[in-house]
Amino acid sequence: MNYKDRYSIGEVSQICNVSKKALRHYDKIGLIKSERSCNNNYRYYSNESLLAVPVIKYYKQMGFKLDEMKDFIEGTVDARGRIYTSIKRSFNAKIDELKKAQEEIRRQYESVKDWHDLILEAEMVIDNNIQEVAVKYVEASDYLFHDQIFTNNIEASIINIEFTNYVEKVNNEITGPVLINFSSFEDRLQNKHQPVRIMQKTLRECKEHEKMTFGGQMMITCYHIGSHKTINETYEKICTWARRHRYVLGKKSYERYVTDYWTTRKSSKFVTEVMINVSRN
Known part of the structure; x- marks a missing residue:
């Protein structure tokens, strides 16, 4: 021009x-x-x-x-007549600001993606009525954990105020499904109070004493579709299948809540994966 x-x-x-x-x-x-x-x-x-x-x-x-x-x-200059001092200061501050924003977006993306994947998993399980017992290798992953006493209030254990407060206390953020590690699956079958461990993956690195490793072994698993009030039926199905195929079940069980009260109030659409350590007889 x-x-x-x-x-x-x-x-x-x-x-x-x-x-x-x-x-x-x-x-x-x-x-x-x-x-x-x-x-x-x-x-x-x-x-x-x-x-x-x-x-x-x-x-x-x-x-x-x-x-x-x-x-x-x-073109502001500093006391020594250097013109680039304010430019460098501004750019360094902007780089730090953008790094923080980038990390925040990463955590938000990971959290939304994990939640989306759970919805897809639940939809697949329900649409195909996947409720067969299977033995599979569960990959090892680190989880933030918090020990509590289960008083047979499953909703309060999943939407767990005490655990939420603990997450904030250790300056972390959670993602993915809640897992509850029951110290005795037999007590779970009888609706008894028992020590449990609330587990969930985090978006920030945990300190060593805050985390535990779950998985890295063979486990017997089965999806439960519907209300947690009938989850005993899935446990009994697992026990029957294990006896028939000569597997020995561990004492503890894990319940992985794919969709639950966090996602919907329609308990008929809940999807829970029950997992128990297993070995050959």
């Missing part, structure tokens, strides 16, 4: 694809200063002001606010 010495606000707006309102605001805060005509007091811009618009757009693309970019656009 052919450049000239003076541009009206309308010309700058059209050439640089920026609103007149924005240009007036830039003028007001001293970011792109205009001059006034002696003849009619109209606002006009120099060639230098015109070329400042793409620079501002680029800094905005990087996430800088107008007040943040003002110092280094104006």
